Amino acid sequence: MMSSSCDTSSSAKLASDTLLVIGYVWPEPCSSAAGSRMLQLIRAFQQAGYQVVYASPAEYSDHAADLAALHIRTQRIAVNDPAFDHFLQALNPAVVMFDRFMMEEQFGWRVENCCPAAVRILDTEDLHSLRHARHAMLKAGATSGALFPPAQFAHSELAVREIAAILRCDLSLIISEAEMQWLQQQFQVPASQLLYLPFMETEQPRSEWPDFSQRRHFISIGNFRHEPNWDAVRYLKEDIWPQIRQQLPSAELHIYGAYPPKKATQLHNDKQGFLVKGWAPDALTVISAARVLLAPLRFGAGLKGKLLDAANAGTPAVTTPLGAEGMYLSEEPCARVADSAEALAANAVSLYQDEREWQKLSDRGRRLIAARFDFSIHAPRLCAALKQVMADVTAHRQQHFYGMMLRHHSLKSTQYMAQWIEAKNRLKQENPS
16 A cells, blocks of 8 residues: 655644635636635635635636635646645645535545644535436436435435545535435434535625616526536427517527537527527626526526526526525515426516516515525634534544544545556656656
8 A cells, every 4th residue: 555645743733724625626706606606615714814725636717716816825736646745735724625525535535644633624516416316317207396316316326425525524515405404314414514505695786786677588597517507408499488489579588608519509599589698707797687587497406506696686587496496585485486398488478577576576586695695694604613623623523433434444445546546657657668
């Protein structure tokens, strides 16, 4: 077995104000809700006094946020590379946050070897295994109303990996109350290892919102690399928009989203009013110009950033029960919710024409941020939960036997595979012939 290059002796002290984020990608707040979410988390940590370092094995993107301008140090890293151990040892962070469970699989064991006392946080973004299970149900022809998949869909290999990563971490950030329920009931994950932490927003100035008479057309928005968004666009094209267009022949559907593939741009049709616009530099600007947002999501997980943006812009939405999951106050939904193409289209047409109903939902959206997603409420909760774990991380870990078990050397297949690849790569470098 390869020995670790890290110094884990008692003389290695934590840099108590350093927090390392290991990101799956470089954050793109204009491309996806995940990018905005990451910057919200970093802002909360910075306000708590942490010096944030962001590291990722991904290629840089032209659309990525300027992290240096936000006083965030950046570092390119690579998987299966012992150089990461040296970087980690020099940095010696007090806290390490993995962005998505795949990063915990790749780098978690290295963090444990090099910085065993560092608190390990997993930002799940959304539960990938739940999204995967719902997609499998859709492809199998299951009804769209079943939000929580049965075991034959839920207990996938992806779920095993994701739940294992959650159990190995000291704290996992869960974006949806529905996912909190799912993890505790379906997989018996201890509540003490979970923190409900939704989007953390600041309210937009109300004077900037156009009124009903100033708005036209429908809008759909979402990163095309996220499969539920692409499925929703196809659902609109094939089943929903033709019904809307038949009743509102002058209406248009403007479809925005980062990274549109050719198969998406080929759906553009001026005669049908189905307009694929592609990239939107500012989501709130284009959403606030539309009268109604359409989000007919048939699978997915977590919270839907597009629906929160719509509420923020005072734009009523039409979505599915899955899209509305965890989003709204039960007594004051900001959207019409339906689970069939016919019902979605009917609600869209009605809302587009009914100014009184439109205004009611628009006003509710303006109250949603303060009621459920206020940064000033949730950011302190995050920092308080982290502080509690840091007060005695050893005691916290001893409360969670399954996490200790999964960190045991006999179950560290990802570590040993990575070390094997690392050794193989080193031999290639030493003997290129």
